[in-house]
Amino acid sequence: MAFDGLFTRAMVKELADCLVGGRVAKISAPYKNEVILTIRNQRKNYPLLLSAHPTYARTQITEIPYSNPQTPTNFTMVLRKYLESAKLSFVEQFENDRVINFGFVTRNELGDKLPLLLSLEIMGRYSNLILVDQETGKIIDTVKHVSMDQNRYRTLLPQATYRLPPSQGKINPFKDESKAYLELLRKFPNREVLAKNIVKTYQGFSRESALILxxxxxxxxELDDAFAAFLRETNNPHPTILETDKGLDFTCFKASSEHVATFETLSLMIDAYYREKATRDRVMSQGSKLIHVIKNNLSRNRKKLVKxxxxxxxxxxxxxxRIKGELLTTYLYQINRGMTEVMxxxxxxxxxxVKISLSNxxxxxxxxxxYFKRYQKLKNAVSFVTRQIDLTKKEIDYLETIQAQIELAEPEDLQDIELELEKGGYLETKNKAKKKPRQAKSKPETFIASDGTEISVGKNNYQNDRLTLKTAKKDYYWLHVKNVPGSHVIVNSDSPSDETLTEAAIIAAYYSKSRASANVAVDFVQVKKIRKPNGAKxxxxxxxxxxTLYVTPDKELIEKLKHAK
Structure with missing residues (x-):
């Protein structure tokens, strides 16, 4: 289901139970249009994600690791100025809409109490996060500025008066004294048509929620009981990820036996649902330039190889x-100047x-x-062309490796890949005169095998080189998919069990271009038998x-070993 008004109501209750009374300990903005407020409450830190992403706008307590950019945004600096150490006094939903208000109390420069409102509006591409001074009703700042030219009804700029989103004229189902659903059921007995009109009549219903109702x-x-029981489920939700005809979906209502997984909280469910989906989109968005460069270079090299x-x-x-030259030399006495061919x-x-063409x-x-010169030229070309074919194939393998790494990368891994492409001359170095701030080295992914052995996985070439050639001990075991681009995998043990080697091989297969294959060959050998040729990429x-081991990539096992750490 979509993050509609009903789901928002259930999430607001979950957040209020965990966070109200806590204080803001840290403010981060790992991605554009997204903020994480770390709220300290009851001796525990809760990372509260507030996302105004046009596709994945939502709020939840997240457990997905994140890292901050080198330079914070202006909105982040404003939030830090006003909300650091502020106390969260309430979390409320406006009507049954996708508008969530977080009330904070802090103190101004004079020590007087200053009530602030942080309003998250979950409205697709119009989603926004707005900080408001409750005493004056003025906007302090927004994550997305909206001028009068963009929206005549609402100006969302600093110092503008805050106005609620325009009313849609629908009924709040929790305040429906007219029982409009009875008339709708009478007029529209068809399931699909009834659901469509529920969406038109009631506030906060997505098509999926309307179909369930x-x-x-x-x-x-017992229509009244059924309607009331449906609404009450938002107070006692059943977080479930479902398998549908259109792929995975999530719901806070009781699901049929077709469910994929159930979760203790809505936040855990949303983390699981968006973990891969949102990450892939961020990588594709942030790495679009890298993807374009790789595709262009691959296309050029593949055409070159054909030629x-x-x-x-x-x-x-x-x-x-050569033979024609030798025959002409042998039978020179039979040839006269001016002939155009000879047999x-x-x-x-x-x-x-044999017929031989001649120049008169x-x-x-x-x-x-x-003829001898033509022979010698072609003979020399064999050596040159063979060498060029070998170099071009190696270039294609290298570019396909980078392409596979981008497909498997986390957003924070893209910096290493971009730096590698700059050093390799595939990308123009930006701001050559201006020295870049030193980036922290990204770390390999870590897994824990069933017997407790640590397994490390490099997710880009710099990580692979550091992991294999510098970090890993010589008697540890190294794994890589045979003859296919993929990650270097290190089993941090000099005598791993067969089960651990198999699990490491499955990880290596998953983090490779063969992740969708059924039977993947994975080589393993001790690190001391690995070497890097001079000048190699x-x-x-x-x-x-x-x-060599033969394994099948298993996503469920990967997730299990990843979260065992």
Whole structure:
């Protein structure tokens, strides 16, 4: 279901129970249009995510790790100025709409109490996060500025008077004394049509929620009880991720037996639902420039490889030119200047006659030399073209490795990949004259095998090189998918069990271009048998004495081992 008014109501209750009375301990903005307020309450820190993302606008307590950008946004600085150490006094929903108000109390420069309102409006591409001075009703700042030119009804700029979103003229289902659903059921007995009109009539209903209510009303004669029970479920939700015809979905209502997973809280469910989906979109958005560069270079090199292979095939006729030159030299006495062709017996092929084209401007000897020169040119080309084919194939393998790493990357991993492409000359270095602030080195992913052994996974070439060549001990075990771009995996043990090696191989298969394959070959060998050739590109190593395991990537096992740490 969408993050509609009913789901918002259930989430507001969950947040209020956990957070009201706590104080803001930290304010972060890991991504554009998103803020995390770490609220300290009852001796525990709760990272409260407030997202005005156009596609994934929501609020929840998140457990997904995040990192701050080097330079905070202006809105982040404003929030830090006003909300650090502020006490959260209430969390409320406006009517049954997707507007959540977080009330804070802090003190101004004079020590007087200052009530502030942080309003999150979950409205698709119009989503916003607005900080308001409750005493004056003036906006202090917003995560997205909206001028009069953009919206004549509401100006969302600093110092503008805060106005609520325009009313849609719908009924709040929790205040429906007219029992409009009875008339709707009478007029629209069809399930789909009934759901459509529930959305039109009641505030806060998405199509998915309306369909659930329509089914409940059709299943019972006690319509009033069914309607009230449906609304009461927002106070005692059932967080569930479902498998539908359109893919995964989530709900706070009781689900059928088709559910995929249930969770203790709505926040845990939303984390699980958005963890991969939102991360992939962020990577695709933030890494769009890198993806474009890789695609262009791959396309150019693949075309180059086709051309080189055609040239190599053409050199297969080199011996024909040599033979024709030798025949002309042998039978010079039969050739006269001015001839355009001659038929000679080929003593290399049982005296079979062969027709040889001649230039009437050249002497017989010069014609023979012309064929020898063509032969020598093609012979030299074989060596050059073969070397170029080898280099081009290595370039394609390298670019495909980067492409696979971007597909598997977290947003924070993109900095390493961008730096690698800059150093490799694929990207123009920005601000050459201005020295960039030193970026913290990203760390490999860590997993814990079933027997407690730690497994490390490099997610880009810099991590792979550091992990394999500098961090890992020589007697640890190294794994990599055979002949396919993928991550370096290190089992941090000199004598891992067969079960641990198998789990590490599954991880290696998952973090590779073969993650969708059913039977993946994974090589494993001790780190001491790994070496990097001089001048090799980042992430490239060679090894010998390896053994091979055949495994199938298993996402559920990956998640289990990742969260075992």
């Amino acid at each position: 329509a089914d409940r009303l059709h299943e019972t004669r 080189l292979e055609k040239e190599l095939k053409a050199t297969e006729n080199a011996d024909e030119y 000679l017996n080929n003593y290399y092929d049982h005296e079979k006659p 401007q050249l002497s017989p000897s010069a014609n023979a030399q012309k 980042p992430g490239f190593v060679i090894y010998e004495g390896q053994k």
